[in-house]
Amino acid sequence: MFELGVLVSALIDGLSYAMMIFLISIGLIIIFGLMDVFNLAHGAFFGFGAYLFIQFFLTTGDYILSLLIASVAGAVFGYIVERLLIRPLYGKPMLQLLMTMGLMILLFTLFQVVWPAGLYFPEVNNRILSGVYSILGVNIRIYKFVIIIGGVITFIILDIIFVRTRFGAMLRAGTENRELAYAFGINIDKLFSIAFILGSFLAFFGGAFVAPITHATLEVPTTFTLLAFVVPVIGGMKSYRGGFYASLIIGIIDRLVAYYFTWLSFAIDLLIMIIVLIIRPEGLFGGAE
């Protein structure tokens, strides 16, 4: 049962899964950290990215272009949602929850109306996108390595932005203490918009980036919605780095369980989350930063 090949495959699967989860949850953490808006619809954003990406890929056949279009669509979508739906409800947390819950349902039904059968990424004549690589007798999709590398690069870029740039400093200041940041002359309203757009952009980009493996069915947004909630809870609601570590933990545990105890898969993540919520509501990595 514990063959080495299967274990390696499970680990690589877990790492790529962790990167997928990281890509979706980082936007959630940015938005929640700065604005205290918990975007329940964030997983639906992720799914939306996947759908759009495959739709464009099927029409254009160009991978980079489709990724770009889907990500930009995410930024635009984020701007519209922030302006129309979130902005009128600042300072009313209950209504924001109800609103994002409604948005989530709306997007889920939208997917079912527009793409009832889901969209599947086609087999293409490209080794990176569709090829497999054989380790110890187990075939592994090469694209999984792409996802791992892409996820790590995204993390590094975001880390540099948050730590080194002026924008990152403003973002961290706003997260730490909104009133004080406002008093020091940071335009909080504008920052909120940018943060929401950034979060939405990352969600759409993530969805598009992982779509060659996950495809775009209703299962993607429903699964990743909940996984996206798990990560901030475990990693600490406002901690970017905690989110990365939590994604790694969750991704690897989830895949190992899925390989060896199939019936418990998916439930395990939420069980971990429930336990962490009850034992340490502020998250395992929260607080320190």
Place this chain on the structure above:
Amino acid sequence: MKKSLANLINNIQYNHMASLLILTISMVIPFYSRQLLTGLPILYVWALLSISYDVVLGLGGIPSFGHATPFGLGAFTVAILISNGIPLTPALIIGGIIGSISYVSMGLPAYRVKGIYYAILTLAIAEVILALINNISRTEVAITVGIVPELLDINILWIYVVFTGFLTILSLYVILIDLKTTKIHRILYIKIILYLIILIIVLYGFYYLLSSIYNFILKLSLGSIQYTDFIRFISPINRYFITLVTLMISFMLIYLIYGSPVGSILRGVRENPLRAEVIGYDIFRYQLLAFSVSGFFAGVSGGLYLLCVPTATLEVLSVDKTFIALLGTVIGGAGTIIGPLYGGVIVGFLRDYLRRIIPIFSLYLPLSPQQLQILPSFILGFIYIIIVLTVPYGIMGSWYYKAIDLRRRIKLYIYGRG
């Protein structure tokens, strides 16, 4: 005699009277058309689901997105019990208790987990239960109830007739007393017109009821009725009666809780948890109480759902059911209890109505039946978002909290100046 009558008159409150009249109308209204008779029970199920949700969201102020769980578990419990030959009433109560237990255990983490975290947690737990059942069973989970014996019980039909007759007479009596004691002319005219409309509806409906049942009995006594016709006549009427009466009893019980000291304490906890705690209330215990009440009635509504849709599938546990409860509560006005009652009916009506008019759109839109089926939910999602943005207090909430000026003006018009 004179004095006791005066006492009675003084004690009539207009909202009680309105409830009586609305109840009487809803008892006779299904005999106007068969569509109402078959279509209304499911609306009552959604209304019950919404008012049970209001206990947690509106009265307790706890954002729980796992309301499908007590509903679904209640539905499954009742399905299993009924298909094993247990009568409906105990089955509904046991279903309610199961719903209550499940919701209380979902509420236990609320001791440490608050606000947004709790919303996430409940959404997650509901999904975990669904995923676990899905993973373990591997096949389609479905329990078919068939025709519940109570739906063919002719005694329930008699109770229906007697009860409706009693309500009709009572309404007549109350209307007469109210008209007799009204002294201001302007109000009298308005009331006469209003009551006349109501009376016409009630009396005609009662007449239809009597005539259709008379025909039925005539056929039954002649023995010329087919068994299928017998089922087709009696089961919708009994289903209507059972759902309506259950909704009414549940509403009254929840209404009592809203008005009781416990209700006031819960409202206090909702408005300011810290203060309530400092005063000395054990917040957590009261919140668990709200969960148990809410779960009980959600479970009962799950059982009633089975009378309308006789197969319990995993769909009863899906987030869609939570959304119906949420939509009903938000449309009606969270925390107003009467609002979610109307809200649930409105949501059910919209779903039903949209589903019926959607085929017209299919002529213009290139959509498959599968897509058309989900379209009503999509439109409802839009309606929900617009309501959250524009009338966040809902219909009744806006009426209570926002329309003070309007209400004063109406009062001024009716009673005149001074």
